[in-house]
Amino acid sequence: MxxxxxxxxxxxxxxxxxxxxxxxxxxxxxxxxxxxxxxxxxxxxxxxxxxxxxxxxxxxxxxxxxxxxxxxxxxxxxxxPLAPADPVAAAHVRSMAQVVASDIHPLNNLRVLNYVTDVLGHDEEERAQWYAHWVTEGFEALEQLAIRHGGEYLSGGLPGLADLCLVPQMYNARRFDIALDDYPTLVAYDAKANALDAFQAAHPDKIG
Missing domain, CATH: 3.40.30.10 (Glutaredoxin)
Known part of the structure; x- marks a missing residue:
């Protein structure tokens, strides 16, 4: 089990x-x-x-x-496999995954957002600005990395590590009304992954 x-x-x-x-x-x-x-x-x-x-x-x-x-x-x-066999390509996939998992998400998860308001005393508007700043900074870099290193999927020929990090972050960006017009490559990769059963079945709307 x-x-x-x-x-x-x-x-x-x-x-x-x-x-x-x-x-x-x-x-x-x-x-x-x-x-x-x-x-x-x-x-x-x-x-x-x-x-x-x-x-x-x-x-x-x-x-x-x-x-x-x-x-x-x-x-x-x-x-x-969730990453390409080629070591350089695999390193690029892990780097793109880490932009989300190490640089964007930790600054914007629930316990950090609660600390920003409940402990540091910022209001909801400032909390939203904090959230948007870190998503925007991360997505600006990730858009360029995706253009350089993406393939059929963000992770290459198959959906993998970079895609499974991207999709939840895109979901959250939309929840918090982050404009995505400047990230057409990320939007396209997100849509490509979300067309797959494995991604659809994991979606919060299917779970909650």
Whole structure:
């Protein structure tokens, strides 16, 4: 049994759902409601001391951090691959994934946004400006990287690591009314990936 501790709108969890679907793996979802603080419960922290989602229970292990989980899945279940075989091409794919997973998303996840308002005292308009700034800065760079290094999909000939990071971030950008007109390449890659069953089945609207 593969068990995913998940919140339907968590970008990091969304990535893992896509990866599991691309690998054709069946799994059980356990909802961890981030809005009511379930992730901070003693019971959940016993599984994941960070109190974050996702957490994947698989093969007797408890795995945390979305990209670590995805790399594990790609190593244990290599077909279809989530990155090209060529080392340089694979490095570009990982770089594009990291623009989202390391540079955009950590600054804009729920606990950071709550800190901006609840602790630092900024109002909702300033919170929205904070969110938009980091998405825009990241997408400006990612658009250029996509033009240089994308293939049929952002990850190359097959959908993979860069795509499963891009799609949740694009979903969030639309939720927060971020204009995407300046990123036509990202919009096109997002649409291409979202036409696939593996991405559609992982969409928050199908989960929540």
């Amino acid at each position: 593969i068990r995913l501790y998940d919140y339907y709108r968590s970008s990091a969890s969304y990535r893992v759902r896509i990866a599991l679907n691309l690998k054709g793996l069946d799994y059980e979802r356990v909802d961890v409601n981030l809005l009511d603080g379930s992730q901070r419960s003693d019971e959940y922290r016993a599984r994941n001391p960070q109190g974050l989602v996702p957490l994947l229970e698989i093969d007797g292990a408890q795995l945390t951090q979305s990209l670590s989980i995805v790399n594990y899945l790609n190593g244990v279940y290599p077909d279809p």
